[in-house]
Amino acid sequence: MNExxxxxxxxxxxxxxxxDPVTGAATVWIPVVRRIREPYLGKWALPGGPLTMxxxxxxxxxxxxxxxxxxxxxxxxxxxxxxxxxxxxxxxxVSIVYWALxxxxxxxxxxxxxxxxxxxxxxxxxxxxDHNLIVDYALWRLRTKMEYSRIAQxxxxxxxxxxxxxxxHEAVLQKPLDPANFRRMIEATKSIVATDRHVTGTRHRPxxxxxxxxxxxxxxxxxxxxxx
Amino acid sequence: MNExxxxxxxxxxxxxxxxDPVTGAATVWIPVVRRIREPYLGKWALPGGPLTMxxxxxxxxxxxxxxxxxxxxxxxxxxxxxxxxxxxxxxxxVSIVYWALxxxxxxxxxxxxxxxxxxxxxxxxxxxxDHNLIVDYALWRLRTKMEYSRIAQxxxxxxxxxxxxxxxHEAVLQKPLDPANFRRMIEATKSIVATDRHVTGTRHRPxxxxxxxxxxxxxxxxxxxxxx
DNA sequence: ACAAAAGTGTTTTGTTTACACCCATGA
DNA sequence: TCATGGGTGTAAACAAAACACTTTTGT
Numbered sequence: 001m002n003e004x005x006x007x008x009x010x011x012x013x014x015x016x017x018x019x020d021p022v023t024g025a026a027t028v029w030i031p032v033v034r035r036i037r038e039p040y041l042g043k044w045a046l047p048g049g050p051l052t053m054x055x056x057x058x059x060x061x062x063x064x065x066x067x068x069x070x071x072x073x074x075x076x077x078x079x080x081x082x083x084x085x086x087x088x089x090x091x092x093x094v095s096i097v098y099w100a101l102x103x104x105x106x107x108x109x110x111x112x113x114x115x116x117x118x119x120x121x122x123x124x125x126x127x128x129x130d131h132n133l134i135v136d137y138a139l140w141r142l143r144t145k146m147e148y149s150r151i152a153q154x155x156x157x158x159x160x161x162x163x164x165x166x167x168x169h170e171a172v173l174q175k176p177l178d179p180a181n182f183r184r185m186i187e188a189t190k191s192i193v194a195t196d197r198h199v200t201g202t203r204h205r206p207x208x209x210x211x212x213x214x215x216x217x218x219x220x221x222x223x224x225x226x227x228x
Numbered sequence: 229m230n231e232x233x234x235x236x237x238x239x240x241x242x243x244x245x246x247x248d249p250v251t252g253a254a255t256v257w258i259p260v261v262r263r264i265r266e267p268y269l270g271k272w273a274l275p276g277g278p279l280t281m282x283x284x285x286x287x288x289x290x291x292x293x294x295x296x297x298x299x300x301x302x303x304x305x306x307x308x309x310x311x312x313x314x315x316x317x318x319x320x321x322v323s324i325v326y327w328a329l330x331x332x333x334x335x336x337x338x339x340x341x342x343x344x345x346x347x348x349x350x351x352x353x354x355x356x357x358d359h360n361l362i363v364d365y366a367l368w369r370l371r372t373k374m375e376y377s378r379i380a381q382x383x384x385x386x387x388x389x390x391x392x393x394x395x396x397h398e399a400v401l402q403k404p405l406d407p408a409n410f411r412r413m414i415e416a417t418k419s420i421v422a423t424d425r426h427v428t429g430t431r432h433r434p435x436x437x438x439x440x441x442x443x444x445x446x447x448x449x450x451x452x453x454x455x456x
Numbered sequence: 457a458c459a460a461a462a463g464t465g466t467t468t469t470g471t472t473t474a475c476a477c478c479c480a481t482g483a
Numbered sequence: 484t485c486a487t488g489g490g491t492g493t494a495a496a497c498a499a500a501a502c503a504c505t506t507t508t509g510t
Binding site: 004005006007008050051053054055056057078080081083084085092094096133136137140141144222223224 | 232233234235236278279281282283284285306308309311312313320322324361364365368369372450451452
């Protein structure tokens with residue numbers, strides 16, 4: 001009864017912060033997987049796969065993310081559905097793309113091998129399909145969303161110092177931030193709670209450790225807030 | 229070779245401003261179509277239809293929008309992809325939903341009949357599928373986006389007064405705005421240009437007519453700006 | 457004591473809000 | 484000339500940015 005339909009895939013842009021190999025400064029990286037068939041055989045591509053009948057879109061994103069990188073995201077949100085007719089040669093594929101943030105510690109657990117690697121978003125090669133456009137758009141969303149939400153915390157562990165949180169913002173926004181004003185800005189959002197512990201072993205005044213207030217959402221997604 | 233896949237549909241939430249039948253104040257309305265088959269037979273639903281092989285997502289949204297209402301939108305943007313496994317009984321359907329703004333004048337051209345009607349978003353009945361959630365989310369996007377972009381102009385014709393533009397904002401945000409501050413706020417965005425003409429026939433000082441600067445986009449969609 | 461980053465205080469600048477007041481028209 | 488909304492001016496309140504300065508640690 002149905003005409004032939006485009007096939008449906010789910011992909012995910014996964015962001016983590018890692019040190020720049022040259023400068024050592026924190027920068028934004030993504031994991032990619034190698035194409036093991038045509039088209040774009042051998043090229044790097046975003047992790048993803050076809051959508052199966054019994055899983056929701058977000059579940060599919062989580063699953064393919066876990067399968068290819070072993071990671072579980074701190075933050076996962078739908079990015080956009082890409083459906084140009086010519087985005088894949090031969091086949092017609094509509095990709096529903098999610099974007100995710102993972103902690104740098106867990107990101108380090110992902111072993112680079114022949115078929116999976118991390119790439120710096122500062123210096124991306126040509127990816128398969130329209131994945132360069134997708135990553136550009138995901139980066140744009142990451143940067144705009146960082147300015148009005150609390151997603152930066154998804155890059156960090158349970159406890160963190162304000163300097164670490166500021167480093168996240170600086171890495172994503174690619175500009176230095178005044179420590180004093182940053183502190184007040186974050187305190188004004190009331191999104192973090194101070195612990196009574198401090199980091200030790202630095203050769204200067206020890207910084208207080210904070211943790212995020214888990215009773216608050218990382219981002220306001222309106223009526224979709226409690227959805228899967 | 230492929231497993232069975234969810235089917236793909238495109239739907240659109242179309243907003244227009246129309247006078248409230250009681251108060252006469254401008255309010256937000258959407259057109260809906262009647263379900264002519266199960267499931268949800270007889271219920272109102274968002275205009276939409278299956279995605280065909282040779283059209284992009286936005287084209288499909290425009291097409292179904294035109295087919296069901298005869299309208300052409302001033303503004304069209306992707307809203308979200310809805311894909312819960314249980315959002316349609318029996319069938320598994322993933323809906324990529326767009327939202328659109330149309331001018332009130334063109335909206336009036338749509339004849340209500342047995343199978344198409346306009347509903348006030350202030351007082352929606354129970355719609356088919358998860359369409360109430362979809363409309364809620366579209367309304368949320370409309371309201372948040374109106375505060376930081378120039379989409380309000382898509383509700384109006386070529387020429388308009390600042391009072392008309394303010395009326396759009398007030399209808400969407402559902403709160404009164406100071407005319408003096410509103411004027412300065414709009415002028416600061418530089419998104420409109422003054423004409424040398426004024427409205428006549430009012431029993432007070434005639435208001436200047438403005439038009440929007442067509443060299444600017446209505447909204448910043450980042451790297452997706454020039455896409456179809 | 458000194459270097460270095462944590463953390464506080466203060467001044468300046470800019471933006472938003474509230475509201476008083478003048479202007480131009482129809483009746 | 485009066486009522487009505489169009490349009491301008493201005494001061495208060497608030498928020499953001501810039502930067503001097505004090506605190507607390509390791510060496």
